[in-house]
Structure formats: structure tokens, C-alpha cells
Amino acid sequence: MKSVIFRAVAPFLASLMVLFSIFVLLRGHNEPGGGFIGGLIAVSALAIYGIACGVETVRRAIYFHPMAIAGAGLFASAVAGLISIAARVPFMTGLWIYPSVLGVEIPLSTVMLFDCGVYLVVVGAISSVALSLEERGGE
Amino acid sequence: MAASTSPPADLSAALVLDPVASAEWLVILPVAWCLAIGALLVMLRRKIDWHPYIAVLGLAGLVLIDVFLLRHVLASGPLTMVMGRWLPPFGIAFTVDLSGALFALAASVVALAGGIYSLADINDSGRRYGFYPFLMLLMAGVSGAFLTGDIFNLYVWFEVLLISSFGLIVLGSEREQIDGAVKYGFLNLIATTLFLITTGYLYASFGTLNMADIARKAEGLAGTAPLMTLTALFVLAFGMKAAAFPVNFWLPASYHTPRVVVSALFAGLLTKVGIYALIRVTVMLLPLQREELSFVIALVAALTMLVGAFGALAQSDFRRMLGYLVVAGIGSILAGIAVGGPGGIGGAIFYALHSMLVMTALYFASGIAARLGGSFSLSSLAGLYRRHAGFAALTLMLAFAVSGLPPFSGFWPKVMLVKAALDIGAWWLAGALLLTGFLTTVVTGRFFLLAYWRDAGAGEGATASATISPAALLPLTALTVLALAIGLYPEPLLATIQTAATGLAEPSAYLNSVFPGGAP
Numbered sequence: 047m048k049s050v051i052f053r054a055v056a057p058f059l060a061s062l063m064v065l066f067s068i069f070v071l072l073r074g075h076n077e078p079g080g081g082f083i084g085g086l087i088a089v090s091a092l093a094i095y096g097i098a099c100g101v102e103t104v105r106r107a108i109y110f111h112p113m114a115i116a117g118a119g120l121f122a123s124a125v126a127g128l129i130s131i132a133a134r135v136p137f138m139t140g141l142w143i144y145p146s147v148l149g150v151e152i153p154l155s156t157v158m159l160f161d162c163g164v165y166l167v168v169v170g171a172i173s174s175v176a177l178s179l180e181e182r183g184g185e
Numbered sequence: 186m187a188a189s190t191s192p193p194a195d196l197s198a199a200l201v202l203d204p205v206a207s208a209e210w211l212v213i214l215p216v217a218w219c220l221a222i223g224a225l226l227v228m229l230r231r232k233i234d235w236h237p238y239i240a241v242l243g244l245a246g247l248v249l250i251d252v253f254l255l256r257h258v259l260a261s262g263p264l265t266m267v268m269g270r271w272l273p274p275f276g277i278a279f280t281v282d283l284s285g286a287l288f289a290l291a292a293s294v295v296a297l298a299g300g301i302y303s304l305a306d307i308n309d310s311g312r313r314y315g316f317y318p319f320l321m322l323l324m325a326g327v328s329g330a331f332l333t334g335d336i337f338n339l340y341v342w343f344e345v346l347l348i349s350s351f352g353l354i355v356l357g358s359e360r361e362q363i364d365g366a367v368k369y370g371f372l373n374l375i376a377t378t379l380f381l382i383t384t385g386y387l388y389a390s391f392g393t394l395n396m397a398d399i400a401r402k403a404e405g406l407a408g409t410a411p412l413m414t415l416t417a418l419f420v421l422a423f424g425m426k427a428a429a430f431p432v433n434f435w436l437p438a439s440y441h442t443p444r445v446v447v448s449a450l451f452a453g454l455l456t457k458v459g460i461y462a463l464i465r466v467t468v469m470l471l472p473l474q475r476e477e478l479s480f481v482i483a484l485v486a487a488l489t490m491l492v493g494a495f496g497a498l499a500q501s502d503f504r505r506m507l508g509y510l511v512v513a514g515i516g517s518i519l520a521g522i523a524v525g526g527p528g529g530i531g532g533a534i535f536y537a538l539h540s541m542l543v544m545t546a547l548y549f550a551s552g553i554a555a556r557l558g559g560s561f562s563l564s565s566l567a568g569l570y571r572r573h574a575g576f577a578a579l580t581l582m583l584a585f586a587v588s589g590l591p592p593f594s595g596f597w598p599k600v601m602l603v604k605a606a607l608d609i610g611a612w613w614l615a616g617a618l619l620l621t622g623f624l625t626t627v628v629t630g631r632f633f634l635l636a637y638w639r640d641a642g643a644g645e646g647a648t649a650s651a652t653i654s655p656a657a658l659l660p661l662t663a664l665t666v667l668a669l670a671i672g673l674y675p676e677p678l679l680a681t682i683q684t685a686a687t688g689l690a691e692p693s694a695y696l697n698s699v700f701p702g703g704a705p
Contacts, residue, residue, distance in 0.1 A: 117227025117318075124221040127213075134204040137213045137279075139270045 056098030063091035071165050072158075081161040085168025092169075093176045101181045104173075112174035119166025126160035201270045211254040212266045212279045215247055215289060215328035223321030233312040237304050240317040244297040247324060251290040258286045259681065263688070263698035265334065273334075273699050274395035280334030282695050283685035284534055288461050289331040291538045294667075295453035295545045296324050298660035299446050302549055305654040306446045307356075314356050323349035323450070330458050334699060336470075337394045339462060340381055343426075347373055350455060353447045354439065365442030372435035376425035383418040390415070397699035399470050400692050407473065416474035419466045420482065426459030429519055430489040433512050437496060440511070441504035441561070445552030448504060452511050453545035460518050460537050467522060468530055468689045475525065483523035487617035490516030494624035501563040503551040503636070506628060507544065510587055513621055514540040520614055521602050528605030531686035535679070536598035539671065543586045543594060546664035549657065550580045554636060557651050563632065568641030576653060577637045579665045584629035586668045589622040594671035597679065 067087035074080025096104040108115070127138045135141070140157040196202060222243035226236055258264060258281060267276035281289070300320065307316045326346025333339050350373075354366045384394070390410035391399055403412065421432075428436040436456070440448050467475040467482075475482075493513025500506040514536065521533025551561065553576060558566040570577040586593035599622060606615040671678055688694060 111230060113315075114228050114230055117224045117230070120224035121221060121228060124217055124224060128217055128221070130205075131207075131210060136201060136205055136266050136268060136270045137210075137217065138268045 053098050056095055060091040060095040063094070064088050067091065067165075071161065074161060075155075075157065081164030082168055085165045086172065088165070088169045089172040089176060092173045093180070096177060096180050101177050104177060108173070112170045112177060114170070116167045116170025116174070119163040119168075119170060121163070122166065123160050123163030126156045126163060129156050129159075199272060199275075201267060201272060201276075205266070208257055209264060209266050211250065211257055212264050212281050212332055213268075214250050215254070215293070215332065216279075216325050218243070218247060218250060219321050219325035219328060223318050223325060226318040226321060227315070230313075230315075233309065236312050236317040237300075237307075240320060241297070241300045241304070243321060244293065244300045244324070247293045247328070248290070248297050251286070251293045251328075254281060255283075255286040255290050258283055263695045265698045274393045274398040277338050278334040278395055278397070278699055279332050279338075280397065280695060280699055281332045282688050282692075282698075283681065284461075284464070284689055285331045287534065287538060287681065287685060288457070289328055291541045292327050292331065292454055292457070293324070294664075295541050296320065296327075296450065298545060298549070298664055299450045299453070301660045302449065302552075302657055303446045304656035306444055306552060306657070311356055311444065315352060316356055319349045319352040319356075320450070323353065323454070325349075327454050327458055331461060334396050335394050336387065336396055336399065336466075337384055339465075340377070340384055343377055343380065343458070343462075346455070346458065347377060350451065353450070354443045356444055356447060359442075362442045365439035368435050369439035372425060372432070376422050376432075379418065379425070380422040383415060383422060386411075386418070387415050395699065396465070396470060397692070397696045401696055401700075403471055404473070412471055412474050413477065416467060416471045416478060419471075420463065420478060423459045423463040423466070424485065424519075427456045427463060427515050427519075428459075428489075428512050429515060430485050430492055433489060433492060433515075436512055437505055437508035440508040441502060445504075445548060445555070448507075449545045449548030449552070452507065452548055453541045456511060456515055457537050457541050460515065460533075463519075464522060464530065464533060464689065468525070469692050469695070472690065475522070479523045479525060482519055483611060483614050486516050486519035486523050487614055488516070489513070489519060490617050490621040491624075492516075494621045494628065497628040498624060498631075503554060503561045503563070503566070503632065504548070506632065507547050507551060510547070510625065510628070511540070511544055513625060514544065514587070517599070517602060517618060517621065520606065520618060521598075524602070524605045524609055524611065524614070525690075526605060526609075527683060527686045527690065528601055528608065530689060531679075531682045532598050532601035532605055534685055535601060535682050536595075538678075538682075539586070539594040539598055539668070542664050542671075543583055543668050546661055546668070547580075547583050547587060549661045549664070550576075550583060553653055553657050553661065554580070556657075557653065558636070563635050566636035567639045568637075570637040571640070573653065576658070576661075577633075579661055580637065581633060582665050582669060584633055586665075586672070588626040588629055590626065592669070592672040594668040594675075596672055597675045 067084045070079040070087060071081055071084030092104055130137055130139045133141055140155055142153060142155045144151050144153050229235060263280060263282040265278055265280040267273055267278045269276060323346050326342045326349060329342035330339055333342060351370055354369055355362055388394055391402055393399060425432040440451060490513050493509045493516055497506045497509035518533045518536050521529045554569060555561045557569060560566060586595045589595040589599035603615045603618050
């Protein structure tokens, strides 16, 4: 897109939106939010960046192919369920650990790993669609 | 932190607190395994040379898991695991009984055969397109459908396998394939939507989605809930999936367009998932209503058989003919469901397992024949017997098997079905079964005569030097040998299937596995 204002603002806007998407993802455990909606926000960030600066720039910026990101997300979600084997509880049971880093207790869980997997699947799959549509629509 | 501040509560009322034995993991492992390997393949999109080997190893692992699962179920009865340790009916249960384990094992064998055949059939562009990830995710969906004990979860696995099958059917993006995919996709989406609507209706009447819970409550709700409507809607939705008579046209219109290995997998897996769901819902969940609908189902079965057999007779394309033979097989299975009883249901399960193996093998044979003869068309295929006698022998054995002639796997289920139909006095259904067997023999005989025995004319020997790739021959041979072995020594399988059919008709073991303490 030719607008100078849009091009100047887009990178900041995109990075803010990605940051916000991660906030929504992490907040989703007990409050509205989560992997799916967070992923959608991240995809809109990538889409805005793509409209402003071109699809090639986005592809370079995310480094991995979108489908590979989606695959990693699916893999993470499957692994999150399989961790239960070690604890002798049924598939997909939520397991928590509370490591303390620098004196701060950080609750980590398989539920969170699963949700991060959902986030990556949404980011990967939808940005794959969005980027290829932008690629064809632009020319 | 969260754990320490929560007030004390009686968790045993909501959660499974006993440690889970490792054997119970066999219920969920087929699905989790296929999903994880599929995801791994999607991640490794730059290493497409590795894809076939990872996928074939993964499918071999799946066969192994399903063998262990079947052994475990044979030894100690139905097996249940609830997701996230929530007690049923609130937690989503995966419950496998003998019929589910049998179907899952047959499906994994078919998928492994397809995986090996694909080494010869799927080129680099097919791999780049994602054939192997789609195959693994398809198997996740198929295994999930056979193993789940929750009817909404069954719908989810239908969606998973449907989406993967869309990916597989358009592999290559040729005009003809898109045309086939639209017909296939449209009809299947309608069927899936109908299934979802019916599931919603069922939930509204029963207040539960757990299959064991539904089976338990069905009798008590007979006076108040619209069970007949539910059953009729389920029969229509699954009949569409399985390509039963009035809604069968999508199958012959689409199964000849994709790659041979994709057609083979679809013929072996997809319609049989519909059949399995139909058996599960009508025989186990709503048996009284199946009884009332049995005449309608029998009529549909007879018409499906005849449409399939006559349709196959009219074809001059190898793969289109096979598409109609799949439909004829579905008719035979429906006949078993209509008749009911251990003989009918056992015959239906046996026929479905036989059809999975043999139809897949026949599609492989069509692919090899087309590679050798240069075409799928009967007008230009000729002289295959003279050039490849061994391959012709394999095809002939499969032709006998699909026609229901001894000593192959198609014979025994057909005997069971005809006997079950005669036992309840449905002579016309038995007649339709026998007539279909006769017509199928004519169909396959005609093909064998023209494509294999007829001498190749001048100018048609252009591909005479073509050879069969070992990766294509191995699965064909293995499946044919399996069909022969089942035909020659059916005793163990027959006994297992009888137990499976009894377990469906009287699901007390299934219910006990989900609700070990009786009614909550």
C-alpha cells in the first residue's frame, strides 16, 4: 500500500498487537481470552504488516513457514496430553508445576502448553491463508 | 498457589482418582500417535524426502498399537479412558469394545498398505502438497471415530477425517479432481451437518452425549422422547456417509478422480466409518427403533446392492466400476443391519472388515493395471494376463473375494447374511444378496476377460515393457494373502466377530466399563 503514514505506523501497530495477543493468550486461563482469540489477534497483526510492507517482508519476519508453525502447535498440544502418561492420570489431565524464578512463583501447566499449541495452530493456519490471499490479490 | 488456597472438596465425586494403568492408554494412543506424527510431518515441510519413511513407520506403529489394543480387549473386555480425568458422563469418554478394536485394526492395516503403495504412486509434488500429513491426520480421525465413546466426539472425528479427505482428494489440483471434490465435499458436508443437528436433538432429549449413558437411558425415554425421529435422522446421515441407495451418487462421481492410493484409502476407510457409526447408533444405542425401521433399512439395502451391481455392470472404466462395487458392498452390510440379531450384525461387521481389505486391494490392482496398460478404460486395457500372469492371478483372487466366492474372505460374511435373512423369513433380501453376488461375478468376470485375457492388438503393446514396482506389488499381495487366509481359516475371526456382535446387542460390559460402580 502506498500510504506513507500507514507504512510508518504498521510495524509499531503490528508489534503492539502481537504483544497484546500474547497477553490475551496468557490471561485466557481464568478469564476471557485464550489461544484461539489470541492467535486471531496475532494473525491480524501479521496481516496489517503484510498489507503495509508486502508479504515477502512478513514471511522473512516470521522466519518459519506458517504451516510449520501450525504443525508445531499441533505437536505441542498432542504432547501436552501425553505428559499425563508420566503422572499416571488420564489423557489431557491438567498438571501443574510451580517453579520459582528469582523468588517469584510461576505456575506452569500442561493446560497452558495446550493453549499455546492452539495459539500456534491458529497463527500458522490463518496466516498461511491470509498471506497467500494477499500475495495473489496484490498483483 | 492455586492448589493450596482452594477449599477442601470431595474430588472423588467428580474425578477419576485411581492411578491409570498403562494398558488403558491403548484406547487413546492410536489417535494421539497419529496426530503427533501428522504434526511432525507438517513441521518437517522442507524435508519431504523423509515424509514417506516417517509415515510408513508411523503407520506400522499404529498397526502394532491396534494389535495390542485388540489383544487387550479380547483378554479383559471393553476399555474406557475419560479425558482430563472427569468422570463420565461429563468427561468425554474413549471406550473401545471388540467391534471398535476390530474396525480400528482393519483400518490401520489398510492405511499401512496405502502408505507402502504411495511410495510408488505419490511423486514429489504430491509430497510437497502434503499427502503424508493428510494421511496421518485422516487416520487420527478414523481411529478416533472407531474408539470414541461419546457421540459429539464422534462428530468431531468425522470432521477431522472429512477435512483431511478434502486435502487428499484435491491432491494435484486437476480440473477433474476439483469437480469430484465438489460433489464429494458438498454431499458429505450436508451429511455431517445433518449428523450435528441430530446430535443436538438427541442432547435435548437425553441430556447426555455419552454413548453408554444414552444406551442406558434409551429404554426409559421410549414414551416421551422422539426416538424414532432421531433414529431415522441418524440412519439418513450415516447412510449418506456410507453411500446407501438414494444418496449414493456422490461416491461413483468422485472416487475415480484422485490418485489411485487416495481412492483405495477412501474405499477402504471412509464409507466404513459411516457403517460403523450406523451400527453403533442403531444396534447399541437405539435397538428398539432399529427393529421398527428394519423394513425400511432392508429395502434400502436391497436397492443399494442392486444399484451398485447394475451400475458396475454398465461401467467401462476400471475405477468407476470399483466405485459401484463399493456401493454394492455397502448394501450387503446394510442388509445385515436390517436383519439384526447376532447373525445379521456379525455378518455386517464381517462383511465390512472384508470389504475394507478387498476394496482397497482392488483399487491398488486398478492402479497397477493402469500403469501397465496405460489407461483405466476397458476399451484400451488388454493382454495383461499374457504379460503379467502373477499380477493377473492376484486380481482374479480379489475378484472372487469381492464376488463372495469361496475360498476367499467374501464368502463367509455372505453365508452369514443370507442365512440370517432366511432365518427371519426375508427371502427377498436373501435373494437380493445372492443376485448381487452373481452380478458381481459377472462384472468382475467381464473385466477380467477384457482387460486380462483379451489379446493386445497391434499398437497397444507400447507399454509392454512396463514393470510393476515392488512398493505397489507388496501391499496388493499382502492384502490378497490376508483375504485368502481369512477365507481358508475363518474360525478365530468368526468367533471374535460373534462376541463383538453380542457385545453390541447386549452392551452390559460396555456400560460397566464406563460406569464401573453402576448407576451414579
